[in-house]
Amino acid sequence: MSSIEDKFKALATDNAPGQEVRQATGNIGNLMVGTVLTGTPVDFSHGDVDAFTPTPGSLEAFLGAVEAGGRQAYTEYRGSADIRAELADRLSTFTGAAVSGQESLILTPGTQSALFLSVAATVAAGDKVAIVQPDYFANRKLVQFFGGEIHPVSIDYQNDVTGAGLDLAQLKTAFEAGVRVFLFSNPNNPTGVVYSPEEIQAISDLAKTYGVTVIADQLYSRLRYEGTTYTHLRASGLPENQVVTIMGPSKTESLSGYRLGVAFGAPAIIERMEKLQAIVSLRAPGYNQAVLRTWFNEPEGWMNERIAQHQAIRDDLVRIFREAGLKVRIPQAGSYLFPGLPALRVSLQDFVRLLRHQANVTVTPGTEFGPHHSNIRLNFSQDHKAAVAAGERIVEMARRYMS
Amino acid sequence: MSSIEDKFKALATDNAPGQEVRQATGNIGNLMVGTVLTGTPVDFSHGDVDAFTPTPGSLEAFLGAVEAGGRQAYTEYRGSADIRAELADRLSTFTGAAVSGQESLILTPGTQSALFLSVAATVAAGDKVAIVQPDYFANRKLVQFFGGEIHPVSIDYQNDVTGAGLDLAQLKTAFEAGVRVFLFSNPNNPTGVVYSPEEIQAISDLAKTYGVTVIADQLYSRLRYEGTTYTHLRASGLPENQVVTIMGPSKTESLSGYRLGVAFGAPAIIERMEKLQAIVSLRAPGYNQAVLRTWFNEPEGWMNERIAQHQAIRDDLVRIFREAGLKVRIPQAGSYLFPGLPALRVSLQDFVRLLRHQANVTVTPGTEFGPHHSNIRLNFSQDHKAAVAAGERIVEMARRYMS
Numbered sequence: 129m130s131s132i133e134d135k136f137k138a139l140a141t142d143n144a145p146g147q148e149v150r151q152a153t154g155n156i157g158n159l160m161v162g163t164v165l166t167g168t169p170v171d172f173s174h175g176d177v178d179a180f181t182p183t184p185g186s187l188e189a190f191l192g193a194v195e196a197g198g199r200q201a202y203t204e205y206r207g208s209a210d211i212r213a214e215l216a217d218r219l220s221t222f223t224g225a226a227v228s229g230q231e232s233l234i235l236t237p238g239t240q241s242a243l244f245l246s247v248a249a250t251v252a253a254g255d256k257v258a259i260v261q262p263d264y265f266a267n268r269k270l271v272q273f274f275g276g277e278i279h280p281v282s283i284d285y286q287n288d289v290t291g292a293g294l295d296l297a298q299l300k301t302a303f304e305a306g307v308r309v310f311l312f313s314n315p316n317n318p319t320g321v322v323y324s325p326e327e328i329q330a331i332s333d334l335a336k337t338y339g340v341t342v343i344a345d346q347l348y349s350r351l352r353y354e355g356t357t358y359t360h361l362r363a364s365g366l367p368e369n370q371v372v373t374i375m376g377p378s379k380t381e382s383l384s385g386y387r388l389g390v391a392f393g394a395p396a397i398i399e400r401m402e403k404l405q406a407i408v409s410l411r412a413p414g415y416n417q418a419v420l421r422t423w424f425n426e427p428e429g430w431m432n433e434r435i436a437q438h439q440a441i442r443d444d445l446v447r448i449f450r451e452a453g454l455k456v457r458i459p460q461a462g463s464y465l466f467p468g469l470p471a472l473r474v475s476l477q478d479f480v481r482l483l484r485h486q487a488n489v490t491v492t493p494g495t496e497f498g499p500h501h502s503n504i505r506l507n508f509s510q511d512h513k514a515a516v517a518a519g520e521r522i523v524e525m526a527r528r529y530m531s
Numbered sequence: 532m533s534s535i536e537d538k539f540k541a542l543a544t545d546n547a548p549g550q551e552v553r554q555a556t557g558n559i560g561n562l563m564v565g566t567v568l569t570g571t572p573v574d575f576s577h578g579d580v581d582a583f584t585p586t587p588g589s590l591e592a593f594l595g596a597v598e599a600g601g602r603q604a605y606t607e608y609r610g611s612a613d614i615r616a617e618l619a620d621r622l623s624t625f626t627g628a629a630v631s632g633q634e635s636l637i638l639t640p641g642t643q644s645a646l647f648l649s650v651a652a653t654v655a656a657g658d659k660v661a662i663v664q665p666d667y668f669a670n671r672k673l674v675q676f677f678g679g680e681i682h683p684v685s686i687d688y689q690n691d692v693t694g695a696g697l698d699l700a701q702l703k704t705a706f707e708a709g710v711r712v713f714l715f716s717n718p719n720n721p722t723g724v725v726y727s728p729e730e731i732q733a734i735s736d737l738a739k740t741y742g743v744t745v746i747a748d749q750l751y752s753r754l755r756y757e758g759t760t761y762t763h764l765r766a767s768g769l770p771e772n773q774v775v776t777i778m779g780p781s782k783t784e785s786l787s788g789y790r791l792g793v794a795f796g797a798p799a800i801i802e803r804m805e806k807l808q809a810i811v812s813l814r815a816p817g818y819n820q821a822v823l824r825t826w827f828n829e830p831e832g833w834m835n836e837r838i839a840q841h842q843a844i845r846d847d848l849v850r851i852f853r854e855a856g857l858k859v860r861i862p863q864a865g866s867y868l869f870p871g872l873p874a875l876r877v878s879l880q881d882f883v884r885l886l887r888h889q890a891n892v893t894v895t896p897g898t899e900f901g902p903h904h905s906n907i908r909l910n911f912s913q914d915h916k917a918a919v920a921a922g923e924r925i926v927e928m929a930r931r932y933m934s
Contacts, residue, residue, distance in 0.1 A: 135655060146814065147608060174605050176601055177600055194788065240811070385597065387640065407673050408644065409640050
């Protein structure tokens with residue numbers, strides 16, 4: 129079965145966020161410079177739902193679903209009709225373009241599932257697919273898994289340019305070369321930069337001209353910092369049948385433990401996604417989907433407070449990294465930072481392992497997001513004080529291992 | 532994108548269980564013979580978790596996980612190490628062959644996901660795969676989705692033979708022809724028949740001889756009726772690296788609303804499944820997986836009572852169908868019945884729609900499980916009285932539409 133083995137080689141998760149516990153410690157002891165740096169352990173590989181707790185009312189919504197029983201345990205594969213109707217209204221308002229609960233919305237087990245199903249529903253073996261570098265680590269793997277041909281397009285992940293700094297000439301060249309699908313996250317993961325209105329319009333116009341289907345992963349689009357203008361691709365004039373938007377309440381809302389996501393847009397693609405969901409996980413999350421009733425429905429002021437808290441952590445970490453001479457863009461949304469490291473005398477993978485074993489700090493290597501051997505990704509949705517102290521340990525470690 | 536459209540044609544869910552609400556009513560009015568048959572609506576497309584409620588303690592286990600917070604929201608992709616360790620012990624005892632929580636067990640969002648991941652991890656485009664007819668509707672679709680070549684093997688779904696009545700000569704021919712993977716459910720879905728010890732041994736011996744990987748879907752293997760001998764394939768002498776077993780607490784335990792499943796066996800396959808889970812749904816169900824602590828850990832006597840209640844419904848329905856002259860095997864386990872209908876003057880699909888609109892009874896057409904145009908499937912995990920009355924309405928409807 130060599131063909132199946134090849135297929136899975138591209139899916140390595142050894143350095144993926146959350147899987148660090150499965151890594152061998154290896155020769156860390158021999159590489160270590162200086163003593164252990166003590167401090168509260170911080171796992172920047174994902175947000176800390178103990179520091180930022182789930183949306184008020186989420187557990188009550190879940191309990192209501194258990195109480196409702198079978199009606200909520202067994203829904204249509206694409207999710208409960210009444211929850212879809214509720215959500216469709218709120219997503220229409222949020223994105224500025226109509227969503228039909230009946231035809232253009234599907235509920236999935238986690239935002240990852242929405243992404244998987246949308247790529248599976250649009251990419252066949254041999255199809256050309258444009259993805260951004262750097263971008264969410266699964267994008268590349270998904271395209272590879274379905275046998276698509278990757279056409280990478282760059283953003284400026286190092287300098288504070290306007291918008292994401294998307295290389296539009298590269299995007300146009302890729303579309304001209306026959307790209308069928310363009311997949312990107314906005315805000316970008318791992319940098320937190322937001323595409324400018326002009327960039328979104330340019331993507332939309334190019335997609336329209338070349339008949340490209342666009343999958344816009346907007347997982348972090350609610351957590352926007354002061355002064356950020358956010359533009360929804362689906363409201364940019366691109367025909368509905370060419371765009372699918374992915375979101376979920378796992379991040380800003382800290383509902384990750386409930387594993388919930390949604391996709392909305394092109395009815396034909398949503399229908400394929402439902403057919404596929406039938407064999408991937410059968411149906412939308414049973415009781416859990418009721419937690420979506422709290423989504424875009426939070427108590428007055430709750431979201432603003434959460435944004436302000438994240439902005440304060442962002443500002444402290446950016447300051448610490450910049451004072452130490454590390455290059456880092458200021459995230460305009462979301463809770464990721466993607467600082468660049470100085471040239472090191474150890475490999476990036478070893479530095480990341482040293483950070484974990486010597487400094488009690490878990491980060492994700494930049495190589496998960498593209499060919500970025502000098503960067504690390506941090507999810508700074510953490511306890512503020514612990515995050516700042518861990519940021520200082522990262523700086524000290526970078527000094528120790530500088531070449 | 533014609534190749535992607537072709538790929539999804541094979542995934543039609545129009546007649547799939549639970550999706551009836553999306554069907555058009557069409558010309559039902561013109562076909563209807565006689566008046567409406569009144570009675571409590573019964574949806575035999577799945578078990579009724581209001582009639583048979585979730586395992587005692589399941590909600591408490593869930594609440595404990597929410598209380599635990601981040602530790603339970605974010606686990607290894609394959610699931611929480613301590614829950615896997617607990618379960619591995621119980622699954623070893625249940626199946627009679629060792630399971631390693633660290634290396635050979637993965638937790639998934641629903642048993643369907645375990646099935647999807649195991650097929651994805653073993654079947655590449657062009658691979659020959661043997662499946663049983665009739666069998667669970669997703670088996671065929673999964674093989675088709677991954678581009679496998681289907682080699683069907685029959686069981687005797689009409690006569691009360693010993694075991695499933697597997698056509699071993701057909702199985703051997705398929706293996707000789709180069710089949711790489713054999714996928715089957717035991718107890719069989721839709722008939723509820725259980726493979727005899729001799730049949731399991733024969734499958735095991737053939738798989739060993741021909742180097743075939745076997746995926747055994749044992750979702751219903753705990754709900755066994757009086758006098759049934761159950762044999763676990765994984766304890767039959769087949770090398771560990773050739774067998775993956777799929778189970779879950781959605782059925783007998785009525786925990787379907789929590790969407791939980793497990794796969795255990797060949798470490799190399801489990802590892803591939805985890806890599807794939809990373810891009811399909813990212814990680815094992817967050818809080819929900821804690822509900823597995825109640826699994827194989829139910830209160831004394833609870834399972835026996837549940838089995839006795841199901842056996843009583845089974846006996847009543849088999850009697851009703853047989854008295855009316857419908858051919859039906861007696862299920863030895865699980866909660867499915869697969870009665871044969873007389874020749875009808877309407878198509879099977881129309882009869883199923885008539886049942887729903889005229890008699891308030893939802894069933895799944897036999898064509899979902901293979902080329903079975905004269906059968907319907909019932910999940911009789913229902914309120915006893917309502918199920919019996921609905922069974923009588925099915926019989927009356929069969930009389931009315933007989934050709």
